[in-house]
Amino acid sequence: MWRPFRTSVRFVEMDFMTDIHSHILSGVDDGFQSEDRSFRALELLHGLGLRHALLTPHIYPELYPENSPRFIRDRFTALYPTLQGAGVSCRIAGEYMVYQGIENEFSGENVRNHLLMPDGHILIEMSYAFESPNIKSFVFQLNALGYHPILAHPERYNYYSKKLLEISSIADIDTKLQLNILSLGGFYGHIAREKAEAMLEKGLYSYLGTDLHTLSQIEQLKSVMIDRKHVREIERLLQNNDILWNSAR
Secondary structure, three states, X not given: OOOOOOOEEEHHXXXXXXXXXXXXXXXXXXXXXOHHHHHHHHHHHHHOOXXXXXXXXXXXXXXXXXXXXXXXXXXXXXXXXXXXXXXXXXXXOOEEEOOOOHXXXXXXXXXXXXXXXXXXXXXXXXXXXXXXXXXXXXXXXXXXXXXXXXXXXXXXXXXXXXXXXXXXXXHOOOOEEEEEHHHHHXXXXXXXXXXXXXXXXXXXXXXXXXXXXXXHHHHHHHHOEEEHHHHHHHHHHHHHHHHHHHOOO
């Protein structure tokens, strides 16, 4: 527990019990590539206090053509007996790239065949280089279907300025925003860190995640310091993570 007189606190000293964004499931994307490393990651995170993890492989046919919901579910089912031995309860979801034509995957008979987070939440992302031209229409479609979109790591999108006007406009159309906690450690550059801090101060985030891809990022996670002025907001996001996990039905 942090002490009020301290100027900052280590993130791993806080009550980090639920991670809603990670690439720990091995052999499905650019994250972990071996079952042993996946298990080791969960084991190390458990030692830091983690109890629940949503595993969110990339869903993007252009880069990962095999990553259908069925393929990922089968992979998760095969690895689950091993992963649960690390002490962290895991569920499967997905991180959907917003590409041209994704709308077709959320219509007709495909409409309910998706890797969702609890209570109809769905994690989406865009390219770091350019905004998806259909982002707002796709968010509208998701909301019309009764889903609750969460945009991953908006602080990392280079085309969104530190003035936060574009990011705020996304939040204003019923999109929740998820912080990559490593952004606060400067691991994606100082601009991403500055945007993350500004968004925390404006209360724009709803959740946070590790977006973990490698074991080395766990060591980076241990070094992330949270400025005293951001502690209460980070605590709110951690509580939201727990609430999301517990809303599964």
